[in-house]
Amino acid sequence: TxxxxxxxxxxxxxxxxxxxxxxxxxxxxxxxxxxxxxxxxxxxxxxxxxxxxxxxxxxxxxxxxxxxxxxxxxxxxxxxxxxxxxxxxxxxxxxxxxxGVLGELDTASARALAEAQLAPLREHDDANGTHLLTTVRTWLEHDARIDAAADALGIHRHTVRSRVAHAQALLGVDLSSFPARAELWAALIATGG
Incomplete structure (x- = not known):
């Protein structure tokens, strides 16, 4: 058909x-x-x-x-x-x-929602010269493992932990939960960021 x-x-x-x-x-x-x-x-x-x-x-x-x-x-x-x-x-x-299902995030509406969700991190990074968005993405790419993300970023594990905690506070989510991490990962996929 x-x-x-x-x-x-x-x-x-x-x-x-x-x-x-x-x-x-x-x-x-x-x-x-x-x-x-x-x-x-x-x-x-x-x-x-x-x-x-x-x-x-x-x-x-x-x-x-x-x-x-x-x-x-x-x-x-x-x-x-x-x-x-x-x-x-x-x-x-x-x-x-x-x-896959994440491939369906390639729509204007998904990008708009994702941009809005990630805006607090982008705005903070732009205003303060921080790298919260990059850190969170790398942390998620490494299965939320602090040490692996720190190695990939070439920074200390405490810096990664601090940035993830700061991102969590800015986003108002609990990144220790899988649903929150999955939602954040989907937003990153949708924005290409």
Missing amino acids: TTGAVGSADAAVDWLELRVNEHKGSLFHGRGPDGMVLVAAAEHAPGLLEQFADLFDAAVGASQPVAYGGFGDAHAQAVTALRRGHAGEVTTFDQVTAR
């Missing part, structure tokens, strides 16, 4: 009708709220989808291959892939899942 956002729907339908005649019984299409919906046999899908994306400069989302009974789930996968794709490209659900 694939969903494509198409600029010229009539030309796309004409092209698809020709493909339906070539692949009798293994290609179906229709229109859905997210664009064109194509159901193609797994052996034909990759080539057809690439052609479709190229010819119509369409963003195309492709699900994992499923039996017809799995259409609902496959359509949801295709729409998920479509929303992460770009014009002229086929984006597969496998590509989306390979990025």
Whole structure:
């Protein structure tokens, strides 16, 4: 199952009708709220989808291959892939899942929330010449281990401990809890910082 956002729907339908005649019984299409919906046999899908994306400069989302009974789930996968794709490209659900859940933080709304969450650290660093944000990121990259972060940063472990405590106070969170650390890590991923 694939969903494509198409600029010229009539030309796309004409092209698809020709493909339906070539692949009798293994290609179906229709229109859905997210664009064109194509159901193609797994052996034909990759080539057809690439052609479709190229010819119509369409963003195309492709699900994992499923039996017809799995259409609902496959359509949801295709729409998920479509929303992460770009014009002229086929984006597969496998590509989306390979990025993981944290890969979904690559949105404007996630970045805005993350920037707001990290603002106290950035503002403090800018105003005081400190390195709280870098320290916290390095500490998290080293599984919240003070000694490992200190070694990576080339500073004393007490300095790392002090900076993490200061960051914790500025953010108003308890960084000894995994949920708080995970939230902070997600914010760092979303901002690229």
